[in-house]
Amino acid sequence: MLKNTRIEIPLKPRSARVVRIMDLSPTLRRVRLQGPELEGFGFHPLAPEAHVKLFFPPTPDDLRMPEVLENGSADWQGASEGRFSPFRDYTIRAFDEQQLTLDIDFVLHDEGVGGPWAKQAKIGDILGIFGPRSVKLPPTNASNYVFFVDETSLPAFARWLEILPNEARIDAWIEVASVDSEIPLSHGDNTNLNWLYRDSEDDQLYGALLYHALETLPILSLGDATWLWAATEAHVIAKMKRRLITLNSLISPAHIDLVAYWKTASLGEQKV
Template sequence: MSFSFAQVTATVDVGSRLRRVRFEVPDLRRLGLPDLPDEVVGIYFPTPGRSTPPEMTQVDGVWAFHDVDPAPEGRTLTVREVDHRAGTMSVDFVVHDSGPATEWAQAARPGDQVTMAYARGWYRPDPAADWHLLVADLSGLPALARILGTHPRPESVTAVVEVAEHDDLEYVGFSGDTRVIPLVGSGNGLSPSVLGDAVAGLDVPAGHGYCWYAGEAAQSRAVRKHLRNVRGWDRDQYDIIGYWRAEGERWARRYAAHGDDLLAVYQRALAAGKGEKAAAEEFDEALERAGL
Protein backbone atom coordinates (compact mmCIF):
# COMPACT_ATOMS: atom_id res chain seq x y z
CA MET A 1 0.00 0.00 0.00
CA SER A 2 1.56 3.30 -1.06
CA PHE A 3 0.25 6.48 -2.71
CA SER A 4 -1.16 7.69 -5.99
CA PHE A 5 -1.72 11.01 -7.66
CA ALA A 6 -5.32 11.68 -8.69
CA GLN A 7 -6.69 14.19 -11.17
CA VAL A 8 -10.08 15.88 -11.06
CA THR A 9 -12.32 15.05 -14.01
CA ALA A 10 -15.60 16.66 -12.87
CA THR A 11 -17.41 18.27 -9.94
CA VAL A 12 -21.12 18.44 -9.15
CA ASP A 13 -23.22 19.49 -6.16
CA VAL A 14 -25.22 16.54 -4.83
CA GLY A 15 -26.98 18.54 -2.11
CA SER A 16 -26.85 21.97 -0.56
CA ARG A 17 -23.98 20.84 1.71
CA LEU A 18 -22.28 18.14 -0.35
CA ARG A 19 -20.06 18.46 -3.42
CA ARG A 20 -18.98 15.41 -5.42
CA VAL A 21 -15.52 15.42 -6.95
CA ARG A 22 -14.72 12.75 -9.53
CA PHE A 23 -11.12 11.65 -9.93
CA GLU A 24 -9.04 9.66 -12.35
CA VAL A 25 -6.61 7.61 -10.24
CA PRO A 26 -4.03 5.96 -12.52
CA ASP A 27 -2.41 3.93 -9.73
CA LEU A 28 -5.63 3.08 -7.91
CA ARG A 29 -4.49 -0.45 -7.03
CA ARG A 30 -1.51 0.98 -5.11
CA LEU A 31 -3.90 2.52 -2.55
CA GLY A 32 -4.99 -0.90 -1.29
CA LEU A 33 -8.66 0.03 -0.85
CA PRO A 34 -10.21 -2.53 1.52
CA ASP A 35 -13.48 -2.85 -0.46
CA LEU A 36 -15.65 -1.89 2.50
CA PRO A 37 -18.64 0.45 2.11
CA ASP A 38 -17.17 2.96 4.58
CA GLU A 39 -13.67 2.85 3.05
CA VAL A 40 -11.77 6.14 3.26
CA VAL A 41 -8.64 7.58 1.73
CA GLY A 42 -6.35 10.41 2.80
CA ILE A 43 -6.44 13.25 0.27
CA TYR A 44 -3.59 15.80 0.29
CA PHE A 45 -3.94 19.16 -1.40
CA PRO A 46 -1.30 21.28 -3.17
CA THR A 47 0.44 23.86 -1.02
CA PRO A 48 -0.14 27.52 -1.95
CA GLY A 49 1.54 28.42 -5.21
CA ARG A 50 1.65 24.82 -6.49
CA SER A 51 -0.74 22.97 -8.78
CA THR A 52 0.30 19.47 -7.65
CA PRO A 53 1.33 18.05 -4.25
CA PRO A 54 4.80 16.51 -4.04
CA GLU A 55 5.39 12.78 -4.22
CA MET A 56 5.42 10.73 -1.05
CA THR A 57 8.55 8.78 -0.23
CA GLN A 58 9.07 5.68 1.87
CA VAL A 59 11.32 5.76 4.93
CA ASP A 60 11.53 2.75 7.27
CA GLY A 61 8.47 1.30 5.58
CA VAL A 62 6.36 4.44 6.07
CA TRP A 63 5.02 6.41 3.12
CA ALA A 64 4.79 10.13 3.91
CA PHE A 65 5.96 13.59 2.88
CA HIS A 66 9.38 13.10 4.44
CA ASP A 67 11.60 16.20 4.37
CA VAL A 68 8.88 18.24 2.64
CA ASP A 69 8.40 21.69 4.16
CA PRO A 70 5.69 22.76 4.26
CA ALA A 71 3.96 19.40 4.01
CA PRO A 72 0.63 19.43 2.16
CA GLU A 73 -2.50 19.58 4.28
CA GLY A 74 -4.78 16.59 4.00
CA ARG A 75 -8.06 15.16 5.21
CA THR A 76 -9.52 11.67 5.37
CA LEU A 77 -12.64 11.31 3.21
CA THR A 78 -15.09 8.57 2.27
CA VAL A 79 -14.87 6.90 -1.12
CA ARG A 80 -18.43 7.31 -2.37
CA GLU A 81 -18.00 5.35 -5.61
CA VAL A 82 -15.06 3.48 -7.13
CA ASP A 83 -14.51 1.74 -10.46
CA HIS A 84 -11.38 -0.38 -10.21
CA ARG A 85 -11.40 -1.34 -13.88
CA ALA A 86 -11.65 2.26 -15.08
CA GLY A 87 -9.38 3.63 -12.34
CA THR A 88 -11.88 6.25 -11.21
CA MET A 89 -13.26 7.38 -7.87
CA SER A 90 -15.88 9.80 -6.55
CA VAL A 91 -15.57 11.55 -3.20
CA ASP A 92 -18.34 13.63 -1.61
CA PHE A 93 -17.04 16.62 0.38
CA VAL A 94 -19.17 18.21 3.09
CA VAL A 95 -19.22 21.96 2.44
CA HIS A 96 -18.29 24.04 5.52
CA ASP A 97 -17.51 27.70 6.02
CA SER A 98 -13.78 27.04 6.09
CA GLY A 99 -11.14 24.33 6.14
CA PRO A 100 -8.62 22.98 3.63
CA ALA A 101 -10.85 20.21 2.26
CA THR A 102 -13.99 22.26 1.76
CA GLU A 103 -12.07 25.22 0.34
CA TRP A 104 -10.24 23.00 -2.11
CA ALA A 105 -13.41 21.15 -3.17
CA GLN A 106 -15.35 24.35 -3.81
CA ALA A 107 -12.57 25.66 -6.04
CA ALA A 108 -11.68 22.35 -7.73
CA ARG A 109 -11.68 22.24 -11.52
CA PRO A 110 -10.93 19.45 -14.04
CA GLY A 111 -7.19 18.93 -14.26
CA ASP A 112 -6.48 19.80 -10.61
CA GLN A 113 -4.39 17.18 -8.82
CA VAL A 114 -4.14 15.74 -5.31
CA THR A 115 -2.21 12.93 -3.64
CA MET A 116 -4.08 9.96 -2.15
CA ALA A 117 -2.85 7.47 0.48
CA TYR A 118 -3.72 5.58 3.69
CA ALA A 119 -6.88 3.77 2.59
CA ARG A 120 -8.79 1.91 5.29
CA GLY A 121 -12.30 1.03 6.47
CA TRP A 122 -14.16 -0.22 9.53
CA TYR A 123 -17.64 -1.50 8.64
CA ARG A 124 -17.67 -5.20 9.49
CA PRO A 125 -21.16 -6.07 10.75
CA ASP A 126 -21.54 -8.95 13.14
CA PRO A 127 -22.90 -11.85 11.03
CA ALA A 128 -25.04 -12.89 13.99
CA ALA A 129 -26.84 -9.53 14.20
CA ASP A 130 -30.62 -9.58 14.07
CA TRP A 131 -30.79 -5.81 13.65
CA HIS A 132 -28.44 -2.97 12.70
CA LEU A 133 -28.08 0.52 14.15
CA LEU A 134 -26.38 3.02 11.82
CA VAL A 135 -25.54 6.42 13.30
CA ALA A 136 -24.07 9.40 11.43
CA ASP A 137 -23.89 13.16 11.18
CA LEU A 138 -23.16 15.07 7.96
CA SER A 139 -19.56 13.86 7.90
CA GLY A 140 -20.76 10.25 7.87
CA LEU A 141 -23.53 10.63 5.30
CA PRO A 142 -21.47 9.47 2.27
CA ALA A 143 -20.50 6.25 4.05
CA LEU A 144 -24.03 5.77 5.38
CA ALA A 145 -25.46 6.16 1.88
CA ARG A 146 -23.01 3.61 0.49
CA ILE A 147 -23.72 1.12 3.29
CA LEU A 148 -27.47 1.38 2.81
CA GLY A 149 -27.10 1.12 -0.96
CA THR A 150 -25.73 -2.41 -0.61
CA HIS A 151 -27.39 -3.53 2.62
CA PRO A 152 -29.00 -6.96 2.19
CA ARG A 153 -31.71 -6.33 4.82
CA PRO A 154 -32.76 -2.66 4.90
CA GLU A 155 -35.78 -3.62 6.99
CA SER A 156 -33.41 -4.60 9.83
CA VAL A 157 -31.81 -1.13 9.94
CA THR A 158 -32.49 1.75 12.32
CA ALA A 159 -30.67 4.89 11.13
CA VAL A 160 -30.09 7.82 13.49
CA VAL A 161 -29.00 10.76 11.36
CA GLU A 162 -28.01 14.24 12.55
CA VAL A 163 -28.23 16.86 9.80
CA ALA A 164 -28.42 20.61 9.39
CA GLU A 165 -31.66 20.69 7.38
CA HIS A 166 -34.34 18.18 6.35
CA ASP A 167 -33.21 18.28 2.72
CA ASP A 168 -29.86 16.74 3.74
CA LEU A 169 -31.74 13.47 4.29
CA GLU A 170 -32.63 13.28 0.58
CA TYR A 171 -28.97 12.65 -0.24
CA VAL A 172 -29.01 9.25 1.47
CA GLY A 173 -32.01 7.85 -0.42
CA PHE A 174 -33.47 5.81 2.43
CA SER A 175 -35.44 2.68 1.63
CA GLY A 176 -39.04 2.72 2.80
CA ASP A 177 -38.21 -0.38 4.83
CA THR A 178 -35.57 1.42 6.93
CA ARG A 179 -36.51 3.04 10.23
CA VAL A 180 -35.08 6.58 10.14
CA ILE A 181 -34.72 8.85 13.18
CA PRO A 182 -33.75 12.33 11.95
CA LEU A 183 -32.11 14.86 14.26
CA VAL A 184 -32.37 18.19 12.48
CA GLY A 185 -30.51 21.40 13.32
CA SER A 186 -28.08 20.08 15.95
CA GLY A 187 -24.45 19.08 15.81
CA ASN A 188 -22.38 19.52 12.64
CA GLY A 189 -20.63 22.57 14.03
CA LEU A 190 -23.97 24.38 14.42
CA SER A 191 -24.61 23.48 18.06
CA PRO A 192 -23.77 20.61 20.43
CA SER A 193 -24.48 17.19 18.97
CA VAL A 194 -27.24 15.05 20.49
CA LEU A 195 -26.26 11.76 18.86
CA GLY A 196 -25.11 10.20 22.14
CA ASP A 197 -28.34 11.06 23.94
CA ALA A 198 -30.40 9.86 20.98
CA VAL A 199 -28.73 6.44 20.99
CA ALA A 200 -29.01 6.15 24.77
CA GLY A 201 -32.74 6.87 24.62
CA LEU A 202 -33.46 4.63 21.65
CA ASP A 203 -36.13 1.95 21.85
CA VAL A 204 -34.26 -0.87 20.12
CA PRO A 205 -35.56 -4.16 18.71
CA ALA A 206 -35.16 -7.44 20.53
CA GLY A 207 -32.34 -9.75 19.59
CA HIS A 208 -28.63 -9.42 18.83
CA GLY A 209 -27.67 -5.95 17.56
CA TYR A 210 -24.79 -4.32 15.67
CA CYS A 211 -23.92 -0.61 15.60
CA TRP A 212 -21.87 1.41 13.12
CA TYR A 213 -21.19 5.06 14.04
CA ALA A 214 -19.48 7.80 12.02
CA GLY A 215 -19.56 11.34 13.37
CA GLU A 216 -18.19 13.70 16.00
CA ALA A 217 -15.55 12.08 18.22
CA ALA A 218 -16.88 13.03 21.66
CA GLN A 219 -20.25 11.58 20.70
CA SER A 220 -18.56 8.40 19.48
CA ARG A 221 -17.19 7.95 22.99
CA ALA A 222 -20.65 8.42 24.51
CA VAL A 223 -22.19 5.89 22.13
CA ARG A 224 -19.48 3.29 22.71
CA LYS A 225 -19.71 3.64 26.51
CA HIS A 226 -23.49 3.25 26.37
CA LEU A 227 -23.27 0.09 24.28
CA ARG A 228 -20.51 -1.42 26.41
CA ASN A 229 -21.53 -0.35 29.90
CA VAL A 230 -25.32 -0.10 29.70
CA ARG A 231 -26.30 -2.62 27.04
CA GLY A 232 -23.39 -4.98 27.76
CA TRP A 233 -22.36 -5.39 24.14
CA ASP A 234 -19.13 -7.09 23.07
CA ARG A 235 -16.63 -5.33 20.82
CA ASP A 236 -17.60 -7.40 17.80
CA GLN A 237 -21.07 -5.84 17.96
CA TYR A 238 -19.95 -2.37 16.95
CA ASP A 239 -17.60 -0.32 14.79
CA ILE A 240 -17.49 3.24 16.11
CA ILE A 241 -15.37 5.90 14.44
CA GLY A 242 -14.89 9.54 15.38
CA TYR A 243 -14.65 11.38 12.05
CA TRP A 244 -13.99 14.85 13.47
CA ARG A 245 -13.85 16.82 16.72
CA ALA A 246 -15.84 19.83 17.82
CA GLU A 247 -13.44 22.66 18.68
CA GLY A 248 -10.74 20.63 16.97
CA GLU A 249 -8.02 23.29 17.04
CA ARG A 250 -8.43 23.80 20.80
CA TRP A 251 -8.40 20.03 21.34
CA ALA A 252 -5.24 19.66 19.23
CA ARG A 253 -3.39 22.28 21.29
CA ARG A 254 -4.26 20.45 24.50
CA TYR A 255 -3.37 17.08 23.01
CA ALA A 256 0.06 18.35 21.96
CA ALA A 257 1.03 18.66 25.62
CA HIS A 258 0.35 14.96 26.34
CA GLY A 259 0.32 13.28 22.93
CA ASP A 260 3.45 11.14 23.23
CA ASP A 261 2.41 9.63 26.56
CA LEU A 262 -1.13 8.99 25.36
CA LEU A 263 -0.04 7.42 22.09
CA ALA A 264 2.22 5.10 24.09
CA VAL A 265 -0.92 3.61 25.67
CA TYR A 266 -2.11 2.56 22.22
CA GLN A 267 1.29 1.20 21.22
CA ARG A 268 1.65 -0.81 24.42
CA ALA A 269 -1.78 -2.36 23.89
CA LEU A 270 -0.82 -3.47 20.39
CA ALA A 271 2.53 -4.79 21.62
CA ALA A 272 0.66 -6.83 24.23
CA GLY A 273 -1.22 -8.58 21.43
CA LYS A 274 -4.50 -6.73 21.81
CA GLY A 275 -6.49 -6.04 18.66
CA GLU A 276 -6.66 -2.63 17.02
CA LYS A 277 -10.17 -1.99 18.30
CA ALA A 278 -9.24 -2.81 21.91
CA ALA A 279 -6.08 -0.71 21.64
CA ALA A 280 -8.06 2.21 20.24
CA GLU A 281 -10.49 2.00 23.16
CA GLU A 282 -7.65 2.02 25.70
CA PHE A 283 -6.23 5.06 23.92
CA ASP A 284 -9.60 6.82 24.05
CA GLU A 285 -9.95 6.00 27.75
CA ALA A 286 -6.51 7.54 28.32
CA LEU A 287 -7.67 10.64 26.41
CA GLU A 288 -10.71 10.88 28.65
CA ARG A 289 -8.62 10.60 31.82
CA ALA A 290 -6.48 13.45 30.49
CA GLY A 291 -9.59 15.58 29.98
CA LEU A 292 -9.47 15.25 26.19
Protein backbone atom coordinates (compact mmCIF):
# COMPACT_ATOMS: atom_id res chain seq x y z
CA MET A 1 0.00 0.00 0.00
CA LEU A 2 1.16 3.53 -0.74
CA LYS A 3 1.97 5.59 2.33
CA ASN A 4 3.91 8.49 3.76
CA THR A 5 7.02 7.78 5.81
CA ARG A 6 7.87 10.23 8.57
CA ILE A 7 11.42 10.93 9.72
CA GLU A 8 12.19 12.87 12.89
CA ILE A 9 14.96 15.49 12.80
CA PRO A 10 16.71 17.02 15.83
CA LEU A 11 15.61 20.59 16.46
CA LYS A 12 18.09 23.44 16.41
CA PRO A 13 17.52 27.21 16.36
CA ARG A 14 19.50 28.99 13.63
CA SER A 15 19.74 32.38 11.99
CA ALA A 16 20.74 33.48 8.49
CA ARG A 17 20.94 36.62 6.39
CA VAL A 18 19.18 37.48 3.16
CA VAL A 19 21.69 37.32 0.30
CA ARG A 20 19.39 37.29 -2.73
CA ILE A 21 15.85 38.34 -3.64
CA MET A 22 14.17 37.26 -6.88
CA ASP A 23 10.60 37.79 -8.07
CA LEU A 24 9.16 34.65 -9.67
CA SER A 25 5.87 36.39 -10.47
CA PRO A 26 3.93 39.46 -9.30
CA THR A 27 2.66 37.37 -6.38
CA LEU A 28 5.60 35.09 -5.53
CA ARG A 29 9.05 36.19 -4.34
CA ARG A 30 12.04 33.95 -3.62
CA VAL A 31 14.34 34.90 -0.78
CA ARG A 32 17.73 33.21 -0.36
CA LEU A 33 19.18 32.97 3.14
CA GLN A 34 22.78 32.13 3.94
CA GLY A 35 24.85 31.68 7.07
CA PRO A 36 27.28 29.37 8.89
CA GLU A 37 24.53 28.23 11.27
CA LEU A 38 22.93 26.36 8.34
CA GLU A 39 25.71 23.78 8.65
CA GLY A 40 24.02 20.43 9.30
CA PHE A 41 20.58 21.77 8.38
CA GLY A 42 18.02 18.94 8.28
CA PHE A 43 17.03 19.02 4.61
CA HIS A 44 15.80 15.79 3.03
CA PRO A 45 15.75 15.77 -0.81
CA LEU A 46 12.70 13.45 -0.95
CA ALA A 47 10.47 15.49 1.38
CA PRO A 48 8.61 18.03 -0.81
CA GLU A 49 6.45 19.38 2.02
CA ALA A 50 9.26 19.90 4.56
CA HIS A 51 8.92 23.26 6.27
CA VAL A 52 10.53 25.41 8.91
CA LYS A 53 9.33 28.07 11.27
CA LEU A 54 10.73 31.44 10.24
CA PHE A 55 11.08 34.09 12.93
CA PHE A 56 10.83 37.73 11.89
CA PRO A 57 12.61 39.99 14.40
CA PRO A 58 11.51 43.65 14.50
CA THR A 59 15.24 44.53 14.73
CA PRO A 60 18.35 42.38 14.12
CA ASP A 61 19.12 42.43 17.85
CA ASP A 62 15.64 41.25 18.83
CA LEU A 63 15.58 37.73 17.41
CA ARG A 64 13.91 35.52 20.03
CA MET A 65 13.33 31.79 19.41
CA PRO A 66 12.41 28.83 21.65
CA GLU A 67 15.09 26.85 23.39
CA VAL A 68 15.48 23.12 22.76
CA LEU A 69 14.88 21.07 25.89
CA GLU A 70 16.90 18.04 26.97
CA ASN A 71 14.23 15.70 25.58
CA GLY A 72 14.64 17.29 22.13
CA SER A 73 11.35 19.21 22.12
CA ALA A 74 10.96 22.97 21.95
CA ASP A 75 10.06 25.17 24.89
CA TRP A 76 7.05 27.07 23.52
CA GLN A 77 5.91 28.36 26.90
CA GLY A 78 5.00 32.01 26.61
CA ALA A 79 4.50 31.98 22.82
CA SER A 80 0.94 33.30 23.11
CA GLU A 81 2.18 36.17 25.28
CA GLY A 82 4.69 37.32 22.65
CA ARG A 83 7.79 35.80 24.20
CA PHE A 84 9.23 35.08 20.75
CA SER A 85 9.69 37.06 17.58
CA PRO A 86 6.68 36.74 15.24
CA PHE A 87 6.88 33.45 13.35
CA ARG A 88 5.15 31.49 10.58
CA ASP A 89 5.65 28.16 8.79
CA TYR A 90 7.23 28.15 5.32
CA THR A 91 8.11 25.41 2.86
CA ILE A 92 11.77 24.70 2.13
CA ARG A 93 12.10 25.36 -1.59
CA ALA A 94 15.80 24.46 -1.88
CA PHE A 95 18.91 23.96 0.22
CA ASP A 96 22.56 23.97 -0.87
CA GLU A 97 24.73 22.23 1.71
CA GLN A 98 27.93 23.42 0.01
CA GLN A 99 27.02 27.12 -0.13
CA LEU A 100 24.88 26.91 3.03
CA THR A 101 21.95 28.65 1.35
CA LEU A 102 18.25 28.15 1.98
CA ASP A 103 15.57 29.28 -0.50
CA ILE A 104 12.07 30.23 0.67
CA ASP A 105 9.24 31.36 -1.63
CA PHE A 106 6.86 33.97 -0.18
CA VAL A 107 3.38 34.87 -1.38
CA LEU A 108 3.25 38.67 -1.47
CA HIS A 109 0.29 40.17 0.37
CA ASP A 110 -0.49 42.79 3.01
CA GLU A 111 -1.81 40.57 5.81
CA GLY A 112 -0.07 38.82 8.67
CA VAL A 113 3.71 38.63 9.03
CA GLY A 114 5.57 36.86 6.22
CA GLY A 115 3.95 38.46 3.18
CA PRO A 116 4.45 42.07 4.31
CA TRP A 117 8.01 41.26 5.40
CA ALA A 118 8.83 39.77 1.99
CA LYS A 119 7.46 42.84 0.20
CA GLN A 120 10.06 45.06 1.89
CA ALA A 121 12.86 42.50 2.41
CA LYS A 122 16.39 43.64 1.62
CA ILE A 123 19.85 42.14 1.42
CA GLY A 124 21.33 41.72 4.89
CA ASP A 125 18.04 41.21 6.74
CA ILE A 126 18.17 38.50 9.41
CA LEU A 127 15.63 35.73 9.95
CA GLY A 128 15.46 33.02 12.58
CA ILE A 129 15.03 29.44 11.41
CA PHE A 130 13.61 26.66 13.58
CA GLY A 131 13.23 23.13 12.28
CA PRO A 132 12.30 21.11 10.43
CA ARG A 133 11.11 18.95 13.33
CA SER A 134 10.16 16.05 11.11
CA VAL A 135 9.75 15.43 7.39
CA LYS A 136 7.25 13.36 5.41
CA LEU A 137 8.52 11.18 2.56
CA PRO A 138 5.64 10.44 0.15
CA PRO A 139 5.46 7.44 -2.16
CA THR A 140 7.16 7.81 -5.54
CA ASN A 141 5.75 4.61 -7.06
CA ALA A 142 2.03 5.41 -7.44
CA SER A 143 0.34 4.57 -10.73
CA ASN A 144 -0.59 8.25 -11.09
CA TYR A 145 -0.71 11.46 -9.08
CA VAL A 146 -3.44 14.08 -8.73
CA PHE A 147 -2.67 17.51 -7.26
CA PHE A 148 -4.73 20.54 -6.22
CA VAL A 149 -2.58 23.52 -5.22
CA ASP A 150 -2.60 27.31 -4.93
CA GLU A 151 0.08 30.00 -4.62
CA THR A 152 0.93 29.00 -1.06
CA SER A 153 1.58 25.36 -1.95
CA LEU A 154 3.28 26.03 -5.29
CA PRO A 155 6.79 25.71 -3.76
CA ALA A 156 5.93 22.28 -2.34
CA PHE A 157 4.33 21.22 -5.63
CA ALA A 158 7.46 22.29 -7.50
CA ARG A 159 9.46 20.05 -5.16
CA TRP A 160 7.03 17.19 -5.88
CA LEU A 161 7.74 17.54 -9.58
CA GLU A 162 11.47 17.38 -8.84
CA ILE A 163 11.32 14.15 -6.82
CA LEU A 164 8.84 12.13 -8.89
CA PRO A 165 10.15 9.89 -11.69
CA ASN A 166 10.24 11.51 -15.11
CA GLU A 167 7.71 8.97 -16.41
CA ALA A 168 5.20 9.55 -13.58
CA ARG A 169 1.61 10.28 -14.67
CA ILE A 170 0.61 13.60 -13.11
CA ASP A 171 -2.56 15.69 -13.34
CA ALA A 172 -2.45 18.98 -11.47
CA TRP A 173 -4.81 21.90 -10.99
CA ILE A 174 -3.12 25.11 -9.85
CA GLU A 175 -5.16 28.11 -8.75
CA VAL A 176 -3.43 31.51 -8.92
CA ALA A 177 -4.49 35.15 -9.07
CA SER A 178 -4.04 35.58 -12.83
CA VAL A 179 -2.06 34.37 -15.82
CA ASP A 180 0.79 36.65 -14.67
CA SER A 181 1.10 34.51 -11.54
CA GLU A 182 2.13 31.41 -13.47
CA ILE A 183 5.71 30.27 -12.87
CA PRO A 184 7.83 27.86 -14.93
CA LEU A 185 7.71 24.30 -13.58
CA SER A 186 10.03 21.54 -14.73
CA HIS A 187 8.19 18.27 -15.28
CA GLY A 188 8.14 15.01 -17.18
CA ASP A 189 6.36 14.16 -20.43
CA ASN A 190 3.32 12.65 -18.69
CA THR A 191 2.46 15.76 -16.68
CA ASN A 192 -0.73 17.72 -17.32
CA LEU A 193 -0.78 21.17 -15.67
CA ASN A 194 -4.11 23.01 -15.50
CA TRP A 195 -3.71 26.66 -14.45
CA LEU A 196 -6.82 28.27 -12.97
CA TYR A 197 -7.15 32.07 -12.69
CA ARG A 198 -9.24 33.78 -10.05
CA ASP A 199 -9.40 37.00 -12.07
CA SER A 200 -11.36 35.22 -14.80
CA GLU A 201 -14.56 35.48 -12.75
CA ASP A 202 -15.95 38.30 -10.60
CA ASP A 203 -15.70 37.93 -6.83
CA GLN A 204 -14.09 34.54 -7.14
CA LEU A 205 -13.36 33.05 -3.71
CA TYR A 206 -10.02 31.49 -2.88
CA GLY A 207 -10.12 27.77 -3.59
CA ALA A 208 -13.46 27.82 -5.44
CA LEU A 209 -11.82 26.90 -8.72
CA LEU A 210 -9.88 24.08 -7.11
CA TYR A 211 -12.99 22.65 -5.51
CA HIS A 212 -14.85 22.82 -8.82
CA ALA A 213 -11.95 20.97 -10.45
CA LEU A 214 -12.26 18.24 -7.82
CA GLU A 215 -16.04 18.05 -8.30
CA THR A 216 -15.60 17.54 -12.03
CA LEU A 217 -12.53 15.30 -11.77
CA PRO A 218 -12.75 12.53 -14.40
CA ILE A 219 -13.33 9.14 -12.79
CA LEU A 220 -10.49 7.72 -14.88
CA SER A 221 -8.09 9.95 -12.90
CA LEU A 222 -8.61 7.79 -9.79
CA GLY A 223 -7.67 4.20 -9.08
CA ASP A 224 -6.39 1.78 -6.44
CA ALA A 225 -2.82 3.05 -6.81
CA THR A 226 -3.55 6.77 -7.25
CA TRP A 227 -1.99 9.28 -4.86
CA LEU A 228 -3.93 12.52 -4.35
CA TRP A 229 -2.41 15.57 -2.67
CA ALA A 230 -4.23 18.85 -2.06
CA ALA A 231 -2.91 21.88 -0.20
CA THR A 232 -4.87 25.12 -0.02
CA GLU A 233 -7.17 27.14 2.26
CA ALA A 234 -8.47 25.28 5.35
CA HIS A 235 -12.20 25.59 4.60
CA VAL A 236 -11.67 24.39 1.03
CA ILE A 237 -9.68 21.41 2.32
CA ALA A 238 -12.60 20.52 4.60
CA LYS A 239 -15.00 20.62 1.63
CA MET A 240 -12.61 18.50 -0.43
CA LYS A 241 -12.45 15.94 2.35
CA ARG A 242 -16.24 15.64 2.41
CA ARG A 243 -16.32 15.29 -1.38
CA LEU A 244 -13.61 12.63 -1.44
CA ILE A 245 -15.47 10.56 1.15
CA THR A 246 -18.10 9.97 -1.52
CA LEU A 247 -15.38 8.70 -3.87
CA ASN A 248 -13.81 6.15 -1.52
CA SER A 249 -14.83 3.35 -3.85
CA LEU A 250 -12.54 4.86 -6.47
CA ILE A 251 -9.52 5.82 -4.36
CA SER A 252 -8.30 4.51 -1.03
CA PRO A 253 -8.61 7.06 1.82
CA ALA A 254 -5.06 6.05 2.77
CA HIS A 255 -3.88 7.46 -0.56
CA ILE A 256 -5.34 10.92 0.04
CA ASP A 257 -3.21 13.60 1.68
CA LEU A 258 -5.05 16.88 2.34
CA VAL A 259 -3.19 19.78 3.94
CA ALA A 260 -4.61 23.10 5.13
CA TYR A 261 -1.91 25.65 4.31
CA TRP A 262 -3.75 28.75 5.48
CA LYS A 263 -7.08 30.18 6.65
CA THR A 264 -9.16 32.89 5.00
CA ALA A 265 -9.41 34.80 8.28
CA SER A 266 -5.66 35.33 8.32
CA LEU A 267 -3.46 35.03 5.26
CA GLY A 268 -0.54 35.39 7.63
CA GLU A 269 -1.16 31.86 8.84
CA GLN A 270 -0.12 30.36 5.54
CA LYS A 271 2.53 27.66 5.69
CA VAL A 272 4.36 28.61 2.54
